[in-house]
């Protein structure tokens with residue numbers, strides 16, 4: 441049966457004394473979260489696009505106010 445935290449395959453006797461290898465644990469959790477990570481990167485890009493758009497609007501308004 442696999443360890444539910446790190447995915448290592450364990451037999452019943454090893455399971456009780458098993459301690460997850462930190463490197464394997466990190467890789468397994470990253471693998472499990474890969475869709476969320478990909479989604480996060482997309483949301484971050486969307487956010488930055490919007491933030492950039494807002495800055496452009498602010499900058500344009502700022503220039504307009506300075507001229508008047």
Ligand SMILES: [Zn+2]
Pocket residue numbers: 443444445446447448458459460461
């Ligand atoms: Zn484990």
